[in-house]
Amino acid sequence: MKWMYSCPLCQKRRTIEWKDRKDSHKCHNTKNSYIPPSPSEQHSAYVDTHKWPKEMEDVVVKIKGKACTVPGCKKDFETLDHRVPWSMSGNTSVDNLFPMCESHNLSKGDTDYQIWFMFKDD
Ligand SMILES: [Zn+2]
Numbered sequence: 001m002k003w004m005y006s007c008p009l010c011q012k013r014r015t016i017e018w019k020d021r022k023d024s025h026k027c028h029n030t031k032n033s034y035i036p037p038s039p040s041e042q043h044s045a046y047v048d049t050h051k052w053p054k055e056m057e058d059v060v061v062k063i064k065g066k067a068c069t070v071p072g073c074k075k076d077f078e079t080l081d082h083r084v085p086w087s088m089s090g091n092t093s094v095d096n097l098f099p100m101c102e103s104h105n106l107s108k109g110d111t112d113y114q115i116w117f118m119f120k121d122d
C-alpha cells in the first residue's frame with residue numbers, strides 16, 4: 001500500500017510505502033529531512049487502495065463522529081463510505097471518507113453521495 005501526500009517542505013507530491021511513513025525522508029528539493037505527515041496531519045493525503053488503514057479510520061471517526069453520516073439515520077457507523085466513489089477517482093483519504101451504516105452504504109453503492117442522497121427513497 002502506498003501513501004501519497006504533499007511534502008511538508010516543498011508541497012510537491014510524494015509517494016512512499018505506507019509502512020515507511022514513520023521513517024525520516026529526504027525532500028528532493030530542499031534536501032532537508034522530515035517525517036511524512038500522518039492522516040491526522042494531512043487530510044487530503046491518501047492511500048492507493050480502496051480499503052483504508054485503521055489509523056485513517058480512527059482519524060475519520062474522531063473528526064466526523066461515530067454516527068452514520070446520513071441525516072436522520074440513528075445508527076452507529078459500521079463502515080466508511082467514499083463520498084466521491086472510488087470508481088469515480090475518489091480518494092481513500094480522511095477528506096473523502098465518512099462514517100456510514102452498512103445498509104446506507106449498500107444502498108449508495110458506487111453512486112456519488114450527493115446524487116444518491118437526492119434520489120434515495122427512505
Ligand atoms: Zn519536498
Ligand SMILES: [Zn+2]
Pocket residue numbers: 068069070073074075100101102103104
Ligand atoms: Zn445510516
